[in-house]
Amino acid sequence: MTQQAKIYDFMADALALAEEAMGQGEVPVGAVIVHHVTGAVIAATHNLVERTQDCTAHAEMLAIAQAQEALGTKSLSACDIWVSLEPCAMCAGALAHARIRRIYYGAEDKKGGAVDNGPHLFNQPTIHHRPEIYGGLSADKAAALLTQFFKEKR
């Protein structure tokens, strides 16, 4: 029960970051990386594609960069990521390179997701690292933010 409460707290952080992104006109996706031994939050980011004009500036990529800098190493094997949306192929591939321990994600992304949709990247025989995956956490809230964002855009 304590464990579950802890999980939802980090997803709440990711969702708060997603809301912050929306306030800045960015696609509302937020991410948090936590060191699973110390419990420390070592990255807390959101999508910044528009502000940076960098198509790779997804929440997960920025979080990986922050976490690597915090730890001084390219391995995030002691870390877990909480992200409000199912990662795309780029981000899932990057999380495999980073050897992340666990991925907790919010809403499924039937169009762009690459974990439980599309290429199902971690089920590919060629994948060199397969994290534990926990999908659908606070999925309704994560999806509602995205729906609201794209509705306002139209």
Add this chain to the structure above:
Amino acid sequence: MTQQAKIYDFMADALALAEEAMGQGEVPVGAVIVHHVTGAVIAATHNLVERTQDCTAHAEMLAIAQAQEALGTKSLSACDIWVSLEPCAMCAGALAHARIRRIYYGAEDKKGGAVDNGPHLFNQPTIHHRPEIYGGLSADKAAALLTQFFKEKR
């Protein structure tokens, strides 16, 4: 014939960058991005994962960043990339986000490639952009560099 000569010149540049990477103890992969209208080389990079301790610092990712900075926009739809190795899922996903026009690659990567191997990312129905793909250019030289690198590592 002229067109073909031009293709091989840019791949030669990518291979020279791959050799430079090897000299620095980096996995030998090089990449060049060319604006297809002006013919200008707007990015020329190689793998920097070890020096930066950033698992995402693949040649293609760094090239995308350079090209976006050169153009001041996140769209690389007027650009082609020459890369000495078949892109992985992270890089192929990023090239799709960048809406790159063409991918010319050198050696196939049966273990980590995501274009003509593994998830065959651009053949997935969910992919939102499908560039033209030309694989196997100077493949022997590109593969020989990688074989030499990993032999010396052992």
